[in-house]
Each structure stands twice: as C-alpha cells, then as structure tokens.
Amino acid sequence: MATILAIETSCDETAVAIVKNRQVLSSIITSQISVHQEYGGVVPEVASRQHLETINQALAQAIESAQLDWGAIDGVAATCAPGLVGALLVGLTAAKTLAIVHQKPFIGVHHLEGHIYASYLSEPFLEPPFLCLLVSGGHTSLIYVKDCGVYEILGQTHDDAAGEAFDKVARLLGLGYPGGPAIDLLAAVGNPQAFPLPEGNISLPGGGYHPYDSSFSGLKTAVLRLVQKLQQRSGNQELPVCDIAASFQASVARSLTRRAIACALDYGLNTIAVGGGVAANSGLRKHLLAAASAHNLRVLFPPLKFCTDNAAMIGTAGADHLNRGHTSPLTLGVQSRLAITDVMQLYQDLRTTYSSS
C-alpha cells in the first residue's frame, strides 16, 4: 500500500496529488488555460514559465490538504514522458529534489499510463486484462492493458487525435480553446442528425476497412466544407452551430464506439476503460455505454475531473509501480516522445536509489 506524492506538468496543467494506492488524499490542479487562450493553443515556453511560478504553491496545497507529513509518504512520482520538454522538466526536477531531500524512492511515470490509471480512480478493484480507449488531446488509441507497465497497441489514429479534432473544429466554429467542452455544451441542444459527416475509416490494401484504426482529419475537413457551404448559402445569417457541433460529436462518438466494441469483442476483453480528456464527452459516454450494454460489456469512465490532465492518475500509476519494486534512477531524463509499449524502460535500472523501508 504505497502513499505517493505525484506531480504532473506535461502540458498546461500544474498538478500535484497525494494518493494512497487508488485513493486520492488530495489533488490540486492549476490550469493555465486562461493564459494560453489568447494564443488559441498551448505555447510551450509560456507553459514552462507558468509551471515554475505555480509548482511550489501547488505542492504546499496538496500536502496541507492531505494532512500528512513526509514520514507517511513512500515515494515521489512525476510525469517524465511524453509531453513538452520544458514543462516536463519543471515537474521532474521538483520530484527528484523532493525525493533526494526526503530520502524517498523516485518513480518516473508515462503520461499515457497515467490516463489509463485514471479509471482505477472510479473503480479501485479494476484489474487487468482490459481494453483502454485512450482519447486525449494528442492520442487516440485502443490499448490492451495486460499488466502494470505491459501494454499492446491494437488501434490508433492515422492523423489527428480525437481531442485535437474537437479543438480544431471548435476553432473553426469560433468557439475558442479548448474546444471539447464548448462543443459538448452546444451539442447538447443541437440535432446530431442534422448533417451527415464521415466516420474516418482507414482503407486496407486488400479492400475493406481497418477495424480498430481511425482518422479524424477527414472529418475536420468535412466540417470545414460544410461551414463554407452554409456560409455561401445563407450569407450573413448565423451558422447552425449547435447542429454542426452535435453532428460532429455524434460522428466522433460513433467512430470511437464502433472500434472499441469490435476490439473488445475480438480480443475477449469484457471491460473497456476510457481515459483522456475526451472521456469527459457526454456524447461519447452515452453512445459507448448504450452499445456496450447491448454486448454485455462493462465500460468505465474516470471521474470527470480526472479525465483531463491531473496528478492523481500519475500517483496511482506510480503507486502500482512502487508496489512492484519499480523505481527510476535519479539520472532519468524527460522525453518528448515515448511509446506506451516502452514504459518499462523507465524502470530498467531497478536499483532503488533509496531504500523504501
């Protein structure tokens, strides 16, 4: 039963949490969205500076709110890959420093493994094997979760990630950044059948479509063409933004649901755990739950606040690794890219820097 202090700074959230295995004792998430909004997306250098300004306060708040002292903490975890290098460095350096000062083991955590582990925060008794539908700002994958640190990618996007598609479509509808929550809100009052939009199938060389891989750039272009056509037709009249949002969201939900269900059935996995920011989407939640129940499959979504980036999911993954004796050397660096299948590289040096006893 490891109690972990965890730090997440891979993109635009400065987050610190303290978790006891799968129980969240405190979670502080300081979002930088308002700072990046004027640029329409995340500016890496601005993100790093913001993390530097916020990290100490977030650490103090997380420790105070958990009402623990350092004696009760078994290890310090931080996201080390993938993500923005400057942003990752802030969290990783803070975590290593705390590990050295307080003589605790240090655990580097893969950001996407964190998103997978977010489902344990809604279902602590979940155990592999299961299928993870990972749908975030930068990734859209179907991952066979075999064990802690042992993953196989069964399907992925060939271009834009689902969250990226939400952000791009929102921008072209003039809805600002981040786009997912704005589209979700408008879609709730729009007609999802108003406009037929493509589902982004990937053709196979011998004919037919790839059952699990997806594409979202064609869908984004189809929305652009639709907007242009409607603007030409209606002149100065307002666009039916709610209907466009609802039709777009329904297409994404259909595409993700179809692939996740097919994959779970083909691989005999009866649980689909969804992770990443798009797991918060109400259209996807509704669509996937309905389809899964028709096939007797279980679907798990993380609590809403743990869909997008947070440190509780990093701590939960870190705790599982520490419980298995996986610790990272203090020489571990940050990496902008690292495949989820290479997670165990972070623990290759299995000598604990400090004894955890």
Ligand SMILES: Nc1ncnc2c1ncn2[C@@H]1O[C@H](COP(=O)(O)OP(=O)(O)OP(=O)(O)O)[C@@H](O)[C@H]1O
């Ligand atoms: N309710 C929602 N509906 C659809 N998309 C959403 C919703 N809420 C957030 N998102 C999308 O989730 C994304 C952010 O999720 P997340 O924080 O997991 O991504 P990231 O950390 O930037 O990317 P990655 O985890 O791949 O590195 C954004 O693209 C955002 O638009």
Ligand SMILES: [Mg+2]
């Ligand atoms: Mg993320």
